[in-house]
Every structure is written in structure tokens, then in C-alpha cells.
Amino acid sequence: MSYKQGRYSKLIKPVIRLIDLIILNGAVFLFPINLSNHYLFVCYISVSWVIIAVRNNFYEVYRHTRIIQVTRLLVNQLVFFTFILYAYMGFFKQPHIGRVALAKYLLFTIILIFLFKFITFYFFKKFRSVLQGNQRDVIVIGENTKIRQLIQTFKNQPDFGLRFRAQFCSNDKDFSLKKCFKYVVENNIDEIFVSVSELSNKEMNLLINFADNNLRTLKFIPDNKDIFSKRLQYEYYDFTPILSLRKIAVHEPLNAFVKRALDVIVSSIATVFLLSWLTPLIALLIRLESKGPIFFKQKRHGLDGHEFGCLKFRSMAVNKITDDLHVKKNDMRVTKIGRFIRKTSIDELPQFYNVLLGHMSVVGPRPHMTSLSEVYSKKANKYMVRHNVKPGITGLAQVSGCRGEVETDFDIINRTKYDIFYIENWSFLLDINIILQTIVNVFQGEDKAY
Incomplete structure (x- = not known):
């Protein structure tokens, strides 16, 4: 279940995770464990902690969570981590590790993490009850x-x-x-x-x-x-x-971790191996044909209906009605290079920066202009459900033939059905399939890409 968050609420869990990792890694240097490779050990315990935490829902503590549930989460997390920690000696063949020092390290980190978990748990309770925060x-x-x-x-x-x-x-x-x-x-x-x-x-x-x-x-x-x-x-x-x-499937901790990992990997590959050389080339072609910025930034609705700046290569001559009028077939505002990059979907590539920043996902419902969201919400029942997940560069609706201009009410109704189906039936393999189908469509070309 996704909970509506305040302005800074989304930072709470990442900060708590970071502090736990600082405790785990910082304590390593306080005890003579006799490690042959400190960097290997630090990476091992950090990755192991994150995997166990995702598997055990360790950071899924809500305002109505009971103290006994918090205690159970702590015990499960630390029991699994203890086994993984001692497995390091056999897995990496480290017979010279000081077992007593390792036990002291483990006890020290357990005490600190227990204290930190309960302190933060009670702090946020007091913050809500006394200071009336995050209501x-x-x-x-x-x-x-x-x-x-x-x-x-x-x-x-x-x-x-x-x-x-x-x-x-x-x-x-x-x-x-x-x-x-x-x-x-x-x-x-x-x-x-x-x-x-x-x-x-x-x-x-x-x-x-x-x-x-x-x-x-x-x-x-x-x-x-x-x-x-x-x-x-x-x-x-x-x-x-x-x-x-x-x-919603993608709100489950493990699924959210997998989907975010896929986003970071795919967008990083696209940024390094594609945008690094393609951006200067497209920038030159755009500037040779028309004056104006290389990138076009437009406000669109994202997760929970919050606005964000969606990036694209500029495909139109600079005009004052960009945010009010959707692009139509044979639109006179589209430049020559603009027609090419829109036809091949190259204009969408800068959105991989949005993915890296966390505004978007590689796969998800396509974000619409803020001026159109209110219109579409009146035409398509449950249209706003699309905002329960991050918008995507591509989506199930797009690879199913529903892309381009919304010419009739049926177009947006049909797209909304595909988007809701995706949200309620998400899987890692579905994302992979949509990504591969998108690549195929780019090379095949699409009639409604204009």
C-alpha cells in the first residue's frame, strides 16, 4: 500500500537506511578483526544488509505499527545478518579473521542499531503527537x-x-x-x-x-x-x-527495489553509451535549423499527481502555445529535424535523466501535460490511478499501439485501461518485455509517431 507523503517524508527511510549502513561500516574500523581486504568486507556486509532488509521488510514501519512488530523486524534482520556475517569467513576463505573481535563487532552493531531503531520509532511518535507533524x-x-x-x-x-x-x-x-x-x-x-x-x-x-x-x-x-x-x-x-x-505490486519493498535497480541500470547504460555522443550531434542539428534551447522542459504530472519537469530534445520552433496545444499530425510547429527525432523517438531520450533523478521510471504510464490531465480525468474513469506509480518513458499502452495524439475519448479510455492493467499486474518480466518491444518498434517505425 502506498501512503500519501508529506514534503520531506520520502527522505525519512533513505536517511535511516544510510545511518544503518554507516553504523555497520564505521564499526568495522573499531575492532581488530584482522581483515585481509577491508573494501571487500564492507561491500559484502552492505549488500547483504540491504538484501536481507528488502526481503524482511525491515524498513516498512508505519505510524500504526506496534512496538512488538518493530521488535520482530529487528530480531529477524539481525539473526539473518549474523549468519551472513560468519559465512564471510568460509565463503572468502578468511581463516585469520579474529573471531572474538568479529563477535564484539556484531554485538556492538546490534546494540547501536537496536537503539537507533527504537529512538527513531519513538521520536516520530512524539513528533506527530506533540508537535502535530506529518498529520x-x-x-x-x-x-x-x-x-x-x-x-x-x-x-x-x-x-x-x-x-x-x-x-x-x-x-x-x-x-x-x-x-x-x-x-x-x-x-x-x-x-x-x-x-x-x-x-x-x-x-x-x-x-x-x-x-x-x-x-x-x-x-x-x-x-x-x-x-x-x-x-x-x-x-x-x-x-x-x-x-x-x-x-500495488511495485509498492512492495522487494519489487520497488528491483524496479528501481532496473531503472538505474538501463538509464545509466543509455546515458553513457547513447546520450554521451548523441546529445552533441542532436544539439548541433537543432541549433542549425532554429534558434532556441536544445532541451525542452515541460511540466507533467508524476507520482501522486506531483508536477515535475519532463525533459525532451526540442522538436518544435519556439512558441507560446506549447503547454496548451498537443502536437497533431502535420503540425506546422515541428521542425524538419524535429520530425525525424519524433518519428524515431530520439526526442524522448533525455527522459533517462528524469529516470536517474527518480522523477520517472523506464516503464510506466506515459505522463501527460498538466493542462490535459484534468481534461482526461473527466473522460476516462479511474484515470488518476495512473498516478499511483512513477510515469514511464515507455509503457504497455505505447507498445500496444496506443501512442501519439489523443484524437477521440476512446483513445484515452483505452490507454487508461492498459495503464491500470500494467499497474495491477506488474512484474519484472513484463517490464523487460515492454522494453524489448519498444526497441523493436523504434526500428520498425510507428504510424502515430509524429
């Missing part, structure tokens, strides 16, 4: 024992950082989902908790569509309704069970 506004829909219990949890445990704003009772005469939706939008509500037993299937579908189209987190207080027979994410808020509707 999320929530509403609940329903009126029963579990709902009352959940509301009490929100009020009694401010360290969750979930600020209860309103309750909508489905039994009230003036109750309507439209009022709920209006309240959510006007008050910028982040999460909606609903008791599924109190809404009809039709109302539930309306609520799901609203949450998808407006990028709100929707969570359910479960019962035995058949409508939720598929596998959902199960969590506890204190003693209240909660179900989260959409579980």
Missing part, C-alpha cells in the same frame, strides 16, 4: 461498534498522526455520498475509512471510483461481504482490523 486528515463513514472504536483510537493515540475530521452516518436521513465527496475535496481529506456493511454495492462502487479518481486513500472496516472476496491488505489500527483496497 493526515481522515473521515469515517458508518456508525457501529468498530467505527466508534476506531474514532476513539484516532483521538486517544495522536502518535498515529491521523486527525479525525468528520463522521458520516449512513443511517441519517440527510446522508449522501455526494456530501461526503464534497467534504473530502473541500477539506483536502487524505484517507477515508468506511464500514462496508453499511453501504450498498452501488454506493461502494461509487466510493471506490471517487477515491481512485481523486487520489484518496480508501480503507475498509471489514465484514463478510462477498464484494471483498479478493485478496486485500490487512492491517490493525490498535485493535481495529482495517482492509486496504488497492495493493
Whole structure:
């Protein structure tokens, strides 16, 4: 489940990971372990720690996570790391390593990491409860024992950082989902908790569509309704069970690590072996034909609907309507060299820099101009679901023939279906297949590439 993050929230986990690695590597030089190759040992323990952490979800600690769960994560992580650490001697044939010094190193790092984990855990609880930092506004829909219990949890445990704003009772005469939706939008509500037993299937579908189209987190207080027979994410808020509707594959720690690794590898190869020599050549051709910048930067919507500057080689003469008017067939704004680089998709190559910076992924839903996203969201149901993942240089929709100008409503509806299918059925092999198919399409040429 992806959680809506504050401005700096996304930096918390990377910083915590970095500090753990500093502890692991820094402590090596405090004990006479008698290593024959310090660099090999440091690389070994760092890579091993990261792999074990991803496998054990070691850094997946949320505001509602209990202390017993944190303890279990620590024990699992450190037990596996202990085995891997002592395996180093046999794997790399290091009989001269000081076993007592290695044991002291292990004990020292375990104590430090235990302390750091608990200190940060309690610090963020205090930060949310005392300083009211990193708060999320929530509403609940329903009126029963579990709902009352959940509301009490929100009020009694401010360290969750979930600020209860309103309750909508489905039994009230003036109750309507439209009022709920209006309240959510006007008050910028982040999460909606609903008791599924109190809404009809039709109302539930309306609520799901609203949450998808407006990028709100929707969570359910479960019962035995058949409508939720598929596998959902199960969590506890204190003693209240909660179900989260959409579980996105690329948000799982291991999958996110694999996908990011693929992004970095592919974009690094493209940058070093392609853009390094192609950029000066394309720059020269662009400047010979028309005045203006070599690169074109356009605001587009990315992960969670946040705007970012999408890079391209400039393929049009400088004009004032670039951000308002999508390129059409035989567009007079496109230059001669522009037609060539658009036809061959060379104009998209600078987006590998966006991938390296973390704004985009190699594979994902194509980002649209900010001026068009609002238009498309009204034409294609669940269009905003596309923003649950990073946008891509290429995507399933593009290799399936859905690229170029959006001429009819059917075009964007069809693309959205492909994008949602990709999000809900992501796999590493699917990404590889899309990348290979994109390369084939570049050499074959595409009718709608203009």
C-alpha cells in the first residue's frame, strides 16, 4: 500500500537506511578483526544488509505499527545478518579473521542499531503527537461498534498522526455520498475509512471510483461481504482490523527495489553509451535549423499527481502555445529535424535523466501535460490511478499501439485501461518485455509517431 507523503517524508527511510549502513561500516574500523581486504568486507556486509532488509521488510514501519512488530523486524534482520556475517569467513576463505573481535563487532552493531531503531520509532511518535507533524486528515463513514472504536483510537493515540475530521452516518436521513465527496475535496481529506456493511454495492462502487479518481486513500472496516472476496491488505489500527483496497505490486519493498535497480541500470547504460555522443550531434542539428534551447522542459504530472519537469530534445520552433496545444499530425510547429527525432523517438531520450533523478521510471504510464490531465480525468474513469506509480518513458499502452495524439475519448479510455492493467499486474518480466518491444518498434517505425 502506498501512503500519501508529506514534503520531506520520502527522505525519512533513505536517511535511516544510510545511518544503518554507516553504523555497520564505521564499526568495522573499531575492532581488530584482522581483515585481509577491508573494501571487500564492507561491500559484502552492505549488500547483504540491504538484501536481507528488502526481503524482511525491515524498513516498512508505519505510524500504526506496534512496538512488538518493530521488535520482530529487528530480531529477524539481525539473526539473518549474523549468519551472513560468519559465512564471510568460509565463503572468502578468511581463516585469520579474529573471531572474538568479529563477535564484539556484531554485538556492538546490534546494540547501536537496536537503539537507533527504537529512538527513531519513538521520536516520530512524539513528533506527530506533540508537535502535530506529518498529520493526515481522515473521515469515517458508518456508525457501529468498530467505527466508534476506531474514532476513539484516532483521538486517544495522536502518535498515529491521523486527525479525525468528520463522521458520516449512513443511517441519517440527510446522508449522501455526494456530501461526503464534497467534504473530502473541500477539506483536502487524505484517507477515508468506511464500514462496508453499511453501504450498498452501488454506493461502494461509487466510493471506490471517487477515491481512485481523486487520489484518496480508501480503507475498509471489514465484514463478510462477498464484494471483498479478493485478496486485500490487512492491517490493525490498535485493535481495529482495517482492509486496504488497492495493493500495488511495485509498492512492495522487494519489487520497488528491483524496479528501481532496473531503472538505474538501463538509464545509466543509455546515458553513457547513447546520450554521451548523441546529445552533441542532436544539439548541433537543432541549433542549425532554429534558434532556441536544445532541451525542452515541460511540466507533467508524476507520482501522486506531483508536477515535475519532463525533459525532451526540442522538436518544435519556439512558441507560446506549447503547454496548451498537443502536437497533431502535420503540425506546422515541428521542425524538419524535429520530425525525424519524433518519428524515431530520439526526442524522448533525455527522459533517462528524469529516470536517474527518480522523477520517472523506464516503464510506466506515459505522463501527460498538466493542462490535459484534468481534461482526461473527466473522460476516462479511474484515470488518476495512473498516478499511483512513477510515469514511464515507455509503457504497455505505447507498445500496444496506443501512442501519439489523443484524437477521440476512446483513445484515452483505452490507454487508461492498459495503464491500470500494467499497474495491477506488474512484474519484472513484463517490464523487460515492454522494453524489448519498444526497441523493436523504434526500428520498425510507428504510424502515430509524429
